């Protein structure tokens with residue numbers, strides 16, 4: 001076993017750390033408060049190759065491994081989880097899904113622009129009545145010969161109003177249940193396609209979350225991903241990798257909060273000494289450090305599984321389940337260590353605590369991860 005990073009991985013990690021500190025940190029409190037999408041920051045991340053990290057260079061990507069992607073996600077998330085979710089959705093759901101299952105012409109037309117960050121994409125699975133129960137799609141894609149007619153509403157869509165390309169999951173043949181579901185590429189600006197109001201969220205407030213409404217939107221057949229009826233499998237396979245991205249986001253949020261708490265505990269004095277000298281605080285730091293390291297091993301292992309061509313449904317689900325739990329617990333403790341200062345925005349930990357919560361919900365709740373894990377170990 002070799003736990004060391006390669007020189008290339010260390011360089012990428014350093015580049016992401018520098019970018020997060022120099023470019024994301026300065027405006028992060030304002031973006032969170034005013035719910036501002038990090039447009040300029042996304043443009044720069046595209047230039048750095050962070051938006052198509054695992055995509056083959058022939059389609060404009062960086063051609064890196066999943067572990068490099070995880071390292072970047074971790075560094076960005078330490079500072080700004082609103083920016084890192086944009087990176088995660090674009091990389092692991094949109095680019096990976098298109099590169100793995102798309103046709104050559106879909107890759108030429110869409111992937112090249114997505115991988116360079118010229119445009120960004122969305123992954124539209126959730127609906128008002130289909131969240132965890134993803135097979136219950138109410139959005140319909142009616143087969144009209146050379147095109148589909150798309151009708152329905154998608155909810156909580158990350159990058160909702162900022163994206164140009166949308167991967168939409170919809171039911172074509174109800175009788176076939178999930179085997180009658182398709183995944184379609186829908187372009188922004190298509191007739192009948194409307195962007196609903198922006199969600200006012202607890203956390204990741206800089207990310208742009210909307211409902212999307214489709215009223216008789218014509219989608220050409222050549223925009224279907226995979227064979228007729230492949231849409232649900234497409235969603236499941238894509239989400240399995242997406243969960244590694246969100247696990248690394250959770251890991252980054254936890255690490256960011258821990259590092260702030262560690263520094264604060266070594267500076268802040270109470271009862272005549274730095275608070276880190278009080279065992280009540282030192283033990284909290286010990287627990288945080290241990291749990292984060294355990295989460296890191298699970299996250300890196302799932303990335304390694306993906307890079308090795310192993311099945312990563314189980315390791316990705318375990319990584320997301322545990323890392324998101326550690327993110328929640330660590331950020332709560334980081335606020336506690338900061339005391340009153342933890343409750344105000346300037347110290348960053350309250351934002352990290354609010355941001356942590358979504359990692360237990362999106363791309364499969366913790367309860368869904370337990371379904372995936374338990375089915376895997378019982379079968």
Ligand code: CAA
Pocket residue numbers: 089123125126131132133134135156157158178232233236237239240313362363364365368371372
């Ligand atoms: N890979 C390949 N195929 C898979 C699969 C996987 N990981 N998981 C399931 N499937 C296949 C099954 O094999 C089965 O097909 P066959 O019958 O041909 O074998 C089919 O899919 C149906 O599977 P299940 O019977 O297991 O389906 P289920 O109804 O019991 O659901 C579930 C399984 C795991 C609960 C699934 O519904 C699920 O993952 N739900 C959560 C959805 C989710 O993660 N939503 C997040 C929204 S996206 C988001 O948040 C993005 C964002 O913007 C940040």
